[in-house]
Amino acid sequence: MTAPADPATAADLDAVRDDYLARLEASDETGAVVVALAAIDGGHDPEDVLLDVVAEAQREVGERWAAGTWTVVQEHVATHISERVVAAVSRHRPAPAPTGVGRIAVACLDGEWHGLPARLLAEVLAHHGWEVTFLGSSVPATQVAVHLNTAGPDVVAVSSSLPSRLPAARRLVEACRASGTPILAGGPAFGPDGRWARAVGADGWAPDARAAADLLAGQALVGDDAAVTVDDASREEQAYLHARRGELIGDLAERLRGADPSEELTDDLGHLVDFLAAAVYVADPALLARFVRWISSLTVPHGLTPAEAGRALDELASRLGDSPRTVALLRSEAVRAACAEVGAEGSA
């Protein structure tokens, strides 16, 4: 169940992944399933196929979308095929019966529709002997609370790709705390080093499915209340931004492009406001700075340009004068440096 020790085997997997990506590119579900199952029949561990072929290929798909070489529908189709492949692998080589290490519920945060990473984690943990319940994508905290009461799992594992979902993560942490169930967070939403997992009070963080399995096999997860950065003021300013979201997006779009802004622009401005709200929520300017760098790296036709992002941030700072933390964050050194770096310098 560990990474392939034999370099030749690892090289094999690279070849399998290239083959798999070609199938995704051709929207060939049958072919993709055949590639994955053949790799398993050829002696590769199902976990390696799921993580080093399927998950890695999906990462590549995301990069192709970000680079503008794939359309969003192509990305959706690829993800759909990979989901079918995971189901096929799980039917082809079912996980052995649970070994009694524990029961775990795996879910995506409310608003997180990318269910594949959580699904992969569920498969991997099942192969590590866990009794896994996969709750699905975009699971509201209330539904997790119901599951905690009816099923009483030992641990909850939650996955999310977008930091803008961090307020939802905090609601989930609170639901888990109420029942004394530890919660493990994973996925890019929680920052490259998991710092935002601690900021919202998660009891543990893992960068990927293998690390999650290792972490869960070790000591019991224990949170650190001192690391939680969410407080009443940050909740308040985040809620205020959320309530004014539509109005702010409309005003910013009009300022930037006039009366008829593109859908891509309003989508991007929506993300901008959501990431700002999340950064305020966990009190970390680095979250917004990362977003500025990320959105400037995308190639989306009609989307927000770096220069427009800079102007939008200025505009927000001048409109949100009654939210001191939000303004301080917008004018922070980290955000200014990111803007300077991507050519989005404003007067802020």
Place this chain on the structure above:
Amino acid sequence: MDSTMPAGGPLPTPPSGMRSLSARVLEGLSEAVVVTGAERPGGTRQIVHAINPAGERLLPGLAAGAPVEHGGHDAFTAVVRGGAEEFEAEVGGRSLVGRGQPLADDSRSGDLLTCWYLRDVTDERRGSRSLHRAQARAQFLAEAGRALHGVLNVERTLRTAATLAAGTLAPTVLVLLADASETVRWVRGEEGARPVPGEIARADLRSAPRLFEAMTGDSPVDPWAAVELADLPVWSAGPPTGHVTVVPVPGTVVRGALVLVTETPLPPDVEDGLPLAQEYAVRVGTALSAAALYREQAHLGEVLQGSLEPPRLPEAVDGLVLGSAYRPARESLRVGGDFYEVLPVTPSGETPFLLGDVCGKGIEAAVLSGRVRQSLHALRLVERDPAALLDLLNAALLDAADLDAAGAAPTMPRFATMVLGDARPTPDGSVRLRLATGGHPPPYVLRADGSVVEVRLSGTLVGALRDGEFGATEVLLRPGDTCLLYSDGVTEARGGPDGRDFYGEERLEGALASCVGAPAQVVCERVLQLLSAWLGGRDHDDVALLALQAPPAVPRGDHA
């Protein structure tokens, strides 16, 4: 008290006939005063030089002129020998605080005399100790209440109950729980270790008959010998030694017992009503009963919900690609007024399908949607034609509504809208759809070339009028074409920049057009995702999508 004392001068010992002023002052003091000093110059033996009546009451046996140790108060004797300045000691079951003050030279011995001012603080100390105990007890019970009631799961509550009690009430704690079943669940908690859960058959309790009595009776059964529980198969590290206390865990739904294993008998702790262990057991019992009740209700809810949720689509149908997406308005309930279903292919080669919406929300709406689906399952046995099926269903719903009215179920919704039909793949790779509608938004067809057309189809609400009229039509899906059925939760979703605009037909058509080339499931997911972006986290009505697709002409793999 210092200010009432003579400042220095030697005290008269023994009292003479003519009592001095200072002696009379001393007699009136409520504080105890004892003057000690060496029996003779340079000697080590300490005698009492003077003692006032308060001193004699506090330290009976001490007498002026007698050696201090004759008083029999060893703790005080030790203090006098040690010459402490301030001390606190237990003397004869009383708590004393005292202060020793050196006096001027005694004229006879030349040695130092010490005057001891003593105060009885037994009551004060007892008061603050009991206050501390009461505070600690209240805190423990409050924390226990919070931890126990945070979870409505029986197993977790049992574990929490054992963990909290282990180390606080006793080093080893066993919590047993009996419900209506033949199994008795238990959790053993040891201080500083993970709780160990297990199950025993109710019959196993025969080895400890009085334990069974404690679990089912109302009053504590006392006293216990550890050996009584030795044969219970719950002690992995050997039978318990020491003292055993058994406290019944009362409850309305389940009952249990708390077994505390301690090295010494538990102190009789009844200062504030019930002993702590009993108070704790009451809280454990309430939490366990709440959890057990919740489990029953949740099971009921789950079974009902399972029967009302849209069933999974058939895994694979030859010549037909299917997709669906569903988001009920109240997500914690996960059932709503929208429903859809694709039935297994019939022997004559058709795949029946259905998507509809009952007028109403929540569980009542879901019950009606269940009734619609079940009625259709039965009606399909006698009728295949979609429009004729709607006529029959209309009559069936109206009859059922009459029955409801007679039985007085006034809040039940009565009407529904729906599109139903069947799909028959043809040998050339197309799919022929027969469609009929009652009051539902007409489906769209996304052609393989990216164009989007609305199917012309209309009809009246189902279950509203005896002479309802239901339109029918046929649609041919060429390879790569997709037919999308949707509920009005899609087009009537309020969102956009100011949250007031409907999503509308035009945006739905645009969303659909952007999905050209995608499999049916991806079409549904993509439309739902675009709709979520439109909603921007706002509340919405139930949303249901069902897509039927003729597979693309060229197998996808051949592009590579």
